[in-house]
Amino acid sequence: MTFILSIFAGRLIQMQGLDSKVYEAAAADQRLHTEEIPAKRGSITDANGHALAVTVEARELAIDPSKVPAADRAKWTTVLAKQLGRTEQEIAAKLARTNTRYQLLARDVDPLVAGQLLKARVPALTAKQTYRRLYPAGDLAGSLIGFVGDEGKGLGGMEQARNTVLAGRDGEQRVETGRDGQRIPMTSSRRTAPVDGRDVRLTIDRDIQWAAQKSINEQVREAGADSGTVIVMDVQTAQIVAMANGPELDLNNWRKAPATAYVNKAAADVFEPGSTNKVITAAAALEAGTVDADTVFEVPDNIKCADRVLRDAHAHKPERMTFRQAVAQSSNVATVMAARQVGSERLFRMLQAFGFGTRPGGGVPSAEAGLLPDYKNWSGSQSCTVAYGQGVSVTALQMASVYQTIANGGVKVEPQIVAGTTDPSGRFVPAPAGKRTRVVSATTAKEITTMLESAVGEEGTGQLAAIPGYRVAGKTGTADRYDAELGRYDGYTASFAGFSPADKPRLVVLSVVQNPKKGHFGGELAAPVFKDVMTFAIKSKKIPPTGSVAPPVRTRAGQ
Template identity: 50%
Template sequence: MVPPQRKDGPKKDGKSQGDPASRSGSAKDGSSRTRDGKDAPARRSGGTSGGRKNASTTDGGRKGASSARGSKSAAEGRARTSDGGRTRASGSGRTRVSDGGRTRPGPHRPRSGGGPRGRGGPPRRPPKRRIRVPFRRRDPMKRLNAGLLVVAFVLSLFAGRLVQLQTIESGHYTARALEQRLRKIDLPAVRGDITDAQGNPLAMTVEARLIYADPSVIKPEKRQQIAGALAPMLGLDQAAVLKQLSRQNSRYEVLAHGVRPDQARLVLGMKFLGIGTYPEYRREYPNDSLAAGVIGFVNAEGRGGAGLEYSMNRQLAGRAGWQRIEISPDGQHIPMGEDQKRPPVPGKGLRLTLMRDVQYKAQQAIEAQVKATGARSGSVIVMDPRNGQLLAMASAPGYDPNDYGKSNWRRWGSPLVQEAYEPGSTGKVVTAAAVLERGGVTPETTFRVPYSVRRYDRTFHDSEEHATERLTFAGVLAKSSNVGTILASERIDQDTLYKFLRDFGFGQKTAVGLPAETPGQLRAPKQWSGTDRYPIAFGQSLSVNALQMASVYSTIANGGVRVAPNLVAGTTADDGSFTPAAAPAQKRVISQRTAQEIRDMLEGVTTKEGTAPKAQIPGYRVAGKTGTAQIVNPSTGTYEDGGYTASFAGFAPADAPQLVVQVVLQHPTRGSYFGGDVAAPVFKDVMNFALQTRKIPPSGSRAPSVKIYADD
């Protein structure tokens, strides 16, 4: 019979009271821990110490029950199970459960057998129970130390990064920050001035302003307002300005170059955030279109676009510099900020041989005649034959280099050296020089001159129909007879004629310094056909530019010595010092006697019997030659309906030449097209003015009597 259970109450020390065997047990053998952390005495089963056996099992905070069997009876054994401070006893003894210091009786579960191997069969295993593991609070000092370690580690990362930024990588980030504030601005060099022979400015550099924008600081709602205000003031396209202001990734956009200082002050007066100015220079031409074909212009990029501004750009421009400045967030220059600078080197100025007053008169005269005759273009050259200096180089129609963009780009060049034409009768002086030197011909040599002659399969004739005439060679030149020139040219071979043409400068550039100069066309004799030598003798089937033709007459006026044409007298430095240009090349082409004979013959051209009486200047002896050459029609490749080139070249005073004037009119369409009618009057007007300007006294001698017709 199973004894009744006894309920024991808890004691003050938290221990539960068991049987005597339990009280006398050792805590070492089977102790259980109560909630206050003290060991509870193990319970014993049976009456004596012999035969007592305890067993305990712990697995992850979980203790299993252990059964002890006595030697007398299995019912006297006890099994204890400790689970998180809970103790259960089963069998014939007492069962107590301790939970949180409370003791309560457990259920009575009798065995089916009397012992571990009873007659009722093997002992029944107790049912599995879910064991709840309570939360174990660890040592707070350990948690605090762990937390401090984590905080210290994080702080060490921050400190390491701080050291890295302020020491190891400080230079890199400082440079990047400075780079964000710095702006590199080009500092153009002061371009050298271009002056005439007396120092009068023809092209000059003046102070200006650059207008720029910093789109990153301009508010989107202000862009339209700023573009609408600046575009009309600066002459810009409003849509283009708005596009520049909308580039958010940009901090520097150039809106306009070369703005006048007073305009720049108006721009700054609007106080637009992100709009600023910077000093620069702009090119100005104080005489507007005067000598534009020679001087040229400077384009928007600051480089020469035509004329001397283009060909002499390196000397004029100098070397540009640069400056790095700091820009504040609102787009303004920080005066005391970082400032790196490479100063520019100013360009050299050019002093030309041109005389402004003579240039003005020449340009005025040719513009008026081009308009009066309906000519396609015209040019005037005034030259000193003694040193090759060019005193005037005018062409029409011209353009204003201050506003070159509004003119036709075809006018930007210089037709004086770029346009090739057939010289016509003005080229006959070269043939005359060759036959006087090598052909045994004199000014009095007589030629029987019909209206036309036939050579091989071609017929050549004079410009006006006439009966057969007996002319002296001087008369042939005075009458400008093509047939008479052909007859005289047959006294020399074609190689001799070619040599004289080359010596006078045909087929080669003058090297005056203007861009895109044409050398003209002069083929070698081996390329001539059977009849080419005849039109070449009277100035056709070859081409020249106007300056080459002026050089031919300068050679005759200078006694047979050719001085290369020159336009640049020298250069001026920034300090005002002048360096003269190298002396021009000189070469004797014909003898002085031959030159004198041709000069006398050319005086006959300006007489009443000659072709250019309109070239006469009262008080001065004038020598010259007219030219009326057909123009090749580019559509057909023939002279038919191609028009004419009217020209006149001459010098004065004929007894001591000091000035040469060459006039060319291309394709006049109103009135006469003969050189003596349309070009000679321009020669007279310009030559008379130049003689007065240079204070050249009138001739002190009478003109020689030139025999034109031979005696019967």
């Protein structure tokens, strides 16, 4: 017995004396646990502070199935399924996994619901404090705002683009717990406080965004179109007042939507613009001095270009047209004739100056650059078709920027979508103004404006865009639509771009309807959307009519 006791004594000396620190560290590792303290995500608001994305407190519920008595499993399955909005089959499957110590039951649980379940004393139920993301406006600017995944990271739109600002930094807490996972009282803990995310204020106006979405959705349905887009932009600042897509993504049900709905088509979808692009050809011709608004062309209804014969939208006998009349009536042939006097290189440089072929700045998520082939690689017919918007591809955002430049006296301003953010103290910090670049002279911009005003007049293709009491300048567009899935041209893109008041521009509105089945001209499909949205916007912004009338201009040859 003395020998045996000496062995025990030696082992005790080894454990408590020689190896005590090793065992003490191992025990501490078993007791110490690090708990994450989530940061509260910042809000996304419209220009007036109305919430578009907010974070509220929630709970994450988990259970240890091994501690739920088999006899009570059916009872607790019913209770949990009812309170959490899950099926009994789903909950029963989790509780049946008795070989595990942890099963996640639900995230984003309302604190009141979690409190009721804890009071009901569901065995081994634990609740962890978290946050959940809510979108009070549903599908309003859905694909622009984006959404947050289960891990708390932005997965699209502004949520992803500004994730670093919005997310903040999680904190942590190290505590000592017993075998049952409960904290041991009176033990030490170490806590690093979380840093909450900052708010992001957009330039979007909630009311105008709603009107734009309503109008484009109605037109998409009536025309049997695939999709549509509307952009409203402030002329002087290039701030985006509305960026609407139809149909739009419902942020409160984003998991049920197809992946194609996640794309902000207004900034990402690329298409051939058609006749809305003729303002750039006009700008190149006026800047080069080869053509002015009163230059007269002898215009047939077709023109040969390399191996192709290009035609106007409607057949007509050869007629004398002023360049202003050609723009108002959207003559492809006259536009090609003017472009030939400009030359491919100068036209290409003008397209570049207006922003084609480069991604717009200003922080718009998913903004694409479009496609502008080098003029040296243009085919024989492409050197003509580019003049009227075929053979070059843009986004709706890029085309809206073109008309902002004309309306702003020839000065292009980098489009802006973020009005500012809050700093760590909660003070609002405005975003820097967009970069300003002069593209064409003020004289050229004014001359083009008179042409665009004629295009909305009695002899123009954009008559349905006219707004009683207001002077409107704009241009229709009807282009063959390239279908990437089919690998060929199929259907049309109908569009209208313009601004008002024409003599003192405040707002630009661009509307695009993709692949309509009932009609296809921009003047009949996109112009009415422009009128609806612009009318609502100028009333919402309290923009009064200027009271002036359009000056008399020569529209027809011989006048």
